[in-house]
Amino acid sequence: MTPASPTPPDASRRSRGSIRKTACCLHRGYPVDQLARQCDFLEVAYIMLNGDAPDEASYQTFRETITRHTLVHEQIARMCSGFRRDSHPMALMCALVGALAAFYHDVLDVENPQHRALAATRLLSKMPTIAAMSYKYTIEQPAAYPRNDLSYAGNFLQMLFAIPAEKYVLNPVIEQAMNQILVLHADHGQCASTTTVRAAGSSGANLFACVAAGLASLWGPMHGGANESSMRMLEEIESVDQVPAFLRQAKRDPQAFRRLGFGNSRYRHRDPRADILRETSHRVLAEVGMSDRLLQVAMALEDVALTDPYFVDNGLSPSVDFYTAVILKAMNLPSSMFAVVTAVGRTVGWVAHWNEMHQAPLTIYRPRQIYVGEGYRDYVSRRGERSAELR
Structure with missing residues (x-):
């Protein structure tokens, strides 16, 4: 195996997102405990995507943009009917997020900054909607539409728990808890799912496909599971x-x-x-x-x-x-939804890493391996004929 190069990694493999110290975790340099206690999720999302905390005008513009993209295409909703009711919600998540590329093919040019920005907005906006839809389908309840008057975490909660027969009233303690869960799972460095997103992205794959791959990795019991x-x-x-x-x-x-x-x-x-x-x-x-x-x-x-x-x-x-x-x-969520909630929070981290890769020319990932299999040997056919005898 070729020895590791002493040169630093190329720009597409560097990260300015989250780092971990001995007893501290930073998002873009901000201590995560400060963010979790003082910020709502969309403020943290802005920081992850832009690098710095927003002023009030920037935050309100960002919040309105995300809020007004939360609806999903009705055909996406109908796709759920093709799955078994006892499907794991993460199975639906992987399928539905990947399918977004079929509905929003107008933003798949990864070399176009405007396409990347709009794809990121759509994904970050729609992830709670898709997550709640996946849950509602598995418990045989009608999906709840998003509400523009609620916070990101509050809207997620009402889509998870609202029913048509009565008005859903948010509990502020539960809303704050969900907000903190999303913030604290927004990123955690080069973990398995983030590596998966970046590896898929290194080939030039679109954001929806990359995040679908990240979801599959997150589903594992040693990660989000x-x-x-x-x-x-x-x-x-x-x-x-x-x-x-x-x-x-x-x-x-x-x-x-x-x-x-x-x-x-x-x-x-x-x-x-x-x-x-x-x-x-x-x-x-x-x-x-x-x-x-x-x-x-x-x-x-x-x-x-x-x-x-x-x-x-x-x-x-x-x-x-x-x-x-x-x-x-x-909160009365089943354990099958735990990885789904983690995924909703982690999406902004995946998007930030994917965006960061495209700030420099892409270099496709090809991790080094140490081969431990058989050495050279001649093929022997089922009839006992050696390679030389067949020529």
């Missing part, structure tokens, strides 16, 4: 009384425990995003009540994981995936 794995873990613990036994087992296999929503290999200590959602989860649980067994188990797990020296010393504190699962469960 970690939220779902966390909830399955909680479902296996029948009562709070069983938490100590579960944690004793976790100490024998800490890597498996890490995959279930505890610890993050990207941080030496605690994930700063988890600290924010920990506070938020407690507010949400206080708002909705904690009568649900799973939520009681989750809080018992959290208490031990934050105080037991073994978990503290090994960096196995509850992660952002754990708290995201707890909050979404408290």
Whole structure:
């Protein structure tokens, strides 16, 4: 294998998006905890796409642009009827987002900055609509149309939970929690799904196709599906009384425990995003009540994981995936929707990375591999004839 080049990577492979320090995560240089506590999602989206925080006029223009593109083509909505009702919502997401290229083929020239900008606007606008539509279809409810008077997070919530028979009233605590989940999942550096988006984009593929590829990667249980794995873990613990036994087992296999929503290999200590959602989860649980067994188990797990020296010393504190699962469960969303919600937040990060690639001439990705297969050998046919005998 050719040794790694000492020269820096070309511009299409550099990123100005998110970086991670020992106990800090930055979006375009802004600490993510400040953004999560002070900004709504569209302000963070503006920062991710433009590099700097907007002034009031820029924010209002951006917000209006995104808000007025939230409707999807009715044929996209009818596409859902071709899927089974028990389909995983992420399966619908992959299909519907990829299909956007068939409806918005007027913005597929990736060399055209105006095409790229409009494609980004359409995707960021329509992602919550498609996500909610995927959910509504799987629970056999009619899709709810977006409302222009609501925030990005609030609109997403009403499309998830509104029904025709009554008016949906937003709970401000739940709306703030959803906003923070979207902000904290907006980007996380060169993770698997972002790498997938950039790899697909390096060939010159359009944004909708690239994000559909990113969705498929995010769906994996070691990535966006970690939220779902966390909830399955909680479902296996029948009562709070069983938490100590579960944690004793976790100490024998800490890597498996890490995959279930505890610890993050990207941080030496605690994930700063988890600290924010920990506070938020407690507010949400206080708002909705904690009568649900799973939520009681989750809080018992959290208490031990934050105080037991073994978990503290090994960096196995509850992660952002754990708290995201707890909050979404408290909102009455099924675990199959956890990766979908993550995808709605992560879309702006994918778009920002994809846009960034196009600021310089594209270089197609071709990762190096170390071949460990067989060496040269002659082919032997099914009849036992060697290659030389066949000539």
